[in-house]
Amino acid sequence: MSQIETYIQEHEGQFLEDLKAWLRIPSISTQPEHAGDVQRAAEYAVEQLKHLGIEHAELIQTQGHPLVYGEWLQASGKPTLLIYGHYDVQPVDPIELWESAPFDPTIRNGNIYSRGAADDKGQVMLVFKALETLFKVNGTLPINVKVLIEGEEEAGGESIEHYVKTYPERLGCDAAFICDTHMPSTEIPALITGLRGIIYTEVVVHGAKGDLHSGTYGGVAPNPLHALSIIISRLKDADGHIHIPGLYDKLRKPSHEEKTFWEQDPLHMNEAFLHEMGVSQLSGELEYPPLERVSARPTLEVHGIVGGFTGEGAKTVIPAVAKAKISLRLPPDLKSKEVFKLFEQAVKDNAPAGVTVDVINVHGGEGVLVSPDSEVMRAASSALEEVYGKAPVHLREGGSVPIAALFDEVLRVPVVLMGFGLPDDNLHAPNEKYSLQQFFNGIRTVASFLQKMA
């Protein structure tokens, strides 16, 4: 048994105790009454970094919650890795659905149950413990590291965005490593090779100056709810095709390797989606494989509509205004600002006569494409293969990880998205958990990854 493995096995109990202590701090970043807890969770991370051997570990005060920073730059001539994670967590409601208290970490069936167990304290802690293991076994690290942990990932992430844009040279590195994603299963290691960007909008349709009675005005009045339905049905048809002129023009063709992977669907996502959603058929662009549709195609979704009378019973109002929240997921190369302009134009072009329409840009973010051919990605791939016994699959995620886009855009380095969560970890939901097997395999993988980077 290697010294690394011996150290990990001998310290399993202590590693878990350190994780539990961190999980007990209810660092909910969106709830002002927990501001003190958020601060305590940040201080705990600083103590951990100091304890394991990272230098200059400190809190960086921001307009919001503090950043945690530390570095170790004594591996002369070796590459530098920027390590990212977050110590803040989601709220716990509905609290009554938790089987054990969300901030009383409890081990059941090989999992640790707690808010933040998977998202993201468990994953940050496994990186810390990988660093500790390397330090304790070798007295040194194989590469240089900079650690940057934020406390606002669940609350908009403004402070870290401001910091990265203001001090890009302080964060200078050869690669960034984000440990905040998951694998398809304990048997299938994965590296994330793409993320979609997003534009999130609100479409507001105005008709008459006030609500009207349909008995008196039905037949001559503009109906903003009807107009909104027409606009939405024209933006995306029943077959999932988006009709926004220019949208698909800049879409890059996926690689042959990706296309083959999606078409062969070795993860059986077709069946998985049917099961998870409880439906008898999938929706969307049927001419594309499901995995491509959810991760590499642009999609348009309506998230909410509100307008008129929505209570019990009947009221024959023609409302003066109706609103919809609509977003588009954008594969890399579709830039959020450009797409917003195309979207806004398409909404206005499709509005029926008689109504006026406002299109509000709520927020936007860019997608990321990570080539699997860089040295750092090969090191990550090799580390995963060493621990899991097989090479990782290359997946794109359909959602956004804004920090990945930020590192990609500002630092211009490869962004390794390697996480050890599982699909059933209940992120943002009651009974969030993290697999202990994944926690310890994560420590092994990250330790190996750093050694292979050297």
Next chain:
Amino acid sequence: MSQIETYIQEHEGQFLEDLKAWLRIPSISTQPEHAGDVQRAAEYAVEQLKHLGIEHAELIQTQGHPLVYGEWLQASGKPTLLIYGHYDVQPVDPIELWESAPFDPTIRNGNIYSRGAADDKGQVMLVFKALETLFKVNGTLPINVKVLIEGEEEAGGESIEHYVKTYPERLGCDAAFICDTHMPSTEIPALITGLRGIIYTEVVVHGAKGDLHSGTYGGVAPNPLHALSIIISRLKDADGHIHIPGLYDKLRKPSHEEKTFWEQDPLHMNEAFLHEMGVSQLSGELEYPPLERVSARPTLEVHGIVGGFTGEGAKTVIPAVAKAKISLRLPPDLKSKEVFKLFEQAVKDNAPAGVTVDVINVHGGEGVLVSPDSEVMRAASSALEEVYGKAPVHLREGGSVPIAALFDEVLRVPVVLMGFGLPDDNLHAPNEKYSLQQFFNGIRTVASFLQKMA
């Protein structure tokens, strides 16, 4: 000056005092805390009927609020008129917008301001005072009358529906007279010759078994809000045409007289609608005149949509369910039950693959067409011409008056819809008012109407 006119002028003050006393009783039928007031308002009507000479005046207890009934059947060989009105009123909120207290009737600028002034106590009281005038001047009435006043018009009207269907022979008559409508202006008397029926529905669209995240499932998930938009846009196009197979098949062609009236638009409804709605152009079926569109064409309106995330900010949910409230206004000959079946089929036929749809029949009611050529309508027309100096226009109303449909269907007699309200009476709104000039002209008209019926 006729004896009738002399009596009216000499008793103006007393007539108004009797109206005010009734208006002071807050007979809000939908608010249980006012149940006692509703009862008192009914008792007041019984007293009025007894006082003026109506026989067998009494309260009829029901499952809800009492009916007021009375009759005078001594005009042997003369026709019998069933007179309808309601003594219940709408709630008063928003109370802060009233310039004088809603149950403290106040006279300003020739109007009496109070909840119920126009809808419908003022109109019922003018009928009472016409009867009183005829009794006092002639010692008798020119025709037989049955009076039936309800207390649930603003609360569904179930009790009167049950009563009429149970005792049609007790209400046997040659014509019914409903004094609960309005005229276009003090210069333009009107008789209502048509009302639209309605079906009111709720369309519920189900997608996946739970809410989904668009980053993970966008591209394969059914989106009930998108499906609902497609369904609605397919049911009615941007030009106001309804695409429900069979809907227009039974639509009766309007008379040449009506068509000419709508096309010539002597009431300038085109401009009136633009002004009232504050829009620069009218919507709907532009190939039909506005007055025809709002009163004689089938219309489909969406009254409310709700689904997904509708709070502040952004949430990327794909909701599991979305709902819309949709009604159709139905010209006479389009029967509500048949149209509901056509509607339900069209909704299901237009639903995109991947969602399931439920269509709920919330309620329905039939339209009414009143021929202006009956003797009773000629008597009403002649009475209006006598008092107002010109023949009444024949209007259809776009809304429903369920009691008219009920009398039409059960009693099978002509239904005279002659009221003296004005378009700016603020029904169901703060500062409801009734024109005193209309109140006294109403008394004159109804007295004349009964004489001409004889």
